[in-house]
Amino acid sequence: MTPDDTESDPSRDGVPTDEMLSPEEAFAVLGSDHRIAMLRALGEADGPLAFSDLRAAVGTRDSGQFSYHLNKLVGHFVRQTPDGYEIRRAGERVIEAVLSGAVTESPVRDATAVDRPCHYCGAPVEVRYHEDRIRVHCTDCEGIYGADERADGNGHLGTLPLPPAGVQHRTPAESLQAAYVWGELTGMASASGVCPRCSAVLDESVSVCADHEARSEPCEECVERYAVGIHFECTNCIYDRGGAFGVKLLTNTDLLAFLTARGINPVEPSARSAIGAMVDYEEEVLSTDPFEARFTFAVDGDTLSLRVGDDLAVVETTVDEAGGEARRD
Numbered sequence: 001m002t003p004d005d006t007e008s009d010p011s012r013d014g015v016p017t018d019e020m021l022s023p024e025e026a027f028a029v030l031g032s033d034h035r036i037a038m039l040r041a042l043g044e045a046d047g048p049l050a051f052s053d054l055r056a057a058v059g060t061r062d063s064g065q066f067s068y069h070l071n072k073l074v075g076h077f078v079r080q081t082p083d084g085y086e087i088r089r090a091g092e093r094v095i096e097a098v099l100s101g102a103v104t105e106s107p108v109r110d111a112t113a114v115d116r117p118c119h120y121c122g123a124p125v126e127v128r129y130h131e132d133r134i135r136v137h138c139t140d141c142e143g144i145y146g147a148d149e150r151a152d153g154n155g156h157l158g159t160l161p162l163p164p165a166g167v168q169h170r171t172p173a174e175s176l177q178a179a180y181v182w183g184e185l186t187g188m189a190s191a192s193g194v195c196p197r198c199s200a201v202l203d204e205s206v207s208v209c210a211d212h213e214a215r216s217e218p219c220e221e222c223v224e225r226y227a228v229g230i231h232f233e234c235t236n237c238i239y240d241r242g243g244a245f246g247v248k249l250l251t252n253t254d255l256l257a258f259l260t261a262r263g264i265n266p267v268e269p270s271a272r273s274a275i276g277a278m279v280d281y282e283e284e285v286l287s288t289d290p291f292e293a294r295f296t297f298a299v300d301g302d303t304l305s306l307r308v309g310d311d312l313a314v315v316e317t318t319v320d321e322a323g324g325e326a327r328r329d
């Protein structure tokens, strides 16, 4: 909590603590360039702004019209204090979403090769940006997911969400790095059962390809490298994503310790190759009903195995150091 988290103080706000707007009411209030400009000016200000200062910042000449629009915001989005007008959390969220570009822009960047090797074959990878996502492809091998019909690329290595603001003032390689960081944050929230969009409870489910073949290339049945997948679905908003099960292990303490002790920081995966350590592991399905599988991560000859049980929690950790004895915790 920061000291300004005092929105529930009705004496400061003049607003009942449980005031809610319906989505229709909220968007009706926001449906004005003037009001968005006011929220932006208040969001950028270091503290409350007096009426005249806010009006100067927004540049509205007509005082009556300015008051009219400001009064629409006061309550849910803006609070009036003795020192002037101040943005509330709801107003900040609106301006954050607007400035991320997520709701207003859709830049496209064509395929560009970047100076990062494919984790699997060492060939250069290329990135594309479209609809708030960076898609990463290998220029040579099949990658993790094979052909990517949605982006006209082969060797799909993964798709990473990145708001449009993320590609501003960045080279394709820098955008890719930003997308890794952004994706790790999303993955960590998901692995912990917290929706990365709205923070509500996530439902999770595991899937196992019944007829999975080999692992050097994506399987013909499920077209993926790994047989075990994890799916996250928010119980509140429309967030709904799936991927290789490794993401679910992203916050495992033993795995983080194993990786960081060997110089790999999975949260800041710049030092390693194009796709981080979280999607390079061996999997062994021990049972499908109840679900039980073992996931083994290897670095420089040392391995760490995590056995995962039916509730998707890790039930056993085994570390095997090169030349040393296996150790079970």
Ligand SMILES: [Zn+2]
Residues within 6 Å of the ligand: 118, 119, 120, 121, 122, 123, 138, 139, 140, 141, 142, 143, 155
């Ligand atoms: Zn490759």
Ligand SMILES: [Zn+2]
Residues within 6 Å of the ligand: 209, 210, 211, 212, 213, 219, 220, 221, 222, 223, 224, 226, 227
């Ligand atoms: Zn399969």
Ligand SMILES: [Zn+2]
Residues within 6 Å of the ligand: 195, 196, 197, 198, 199, 200, 234, 235, 236, 237, 238, 239
């Ligand atoms: Zn959600």
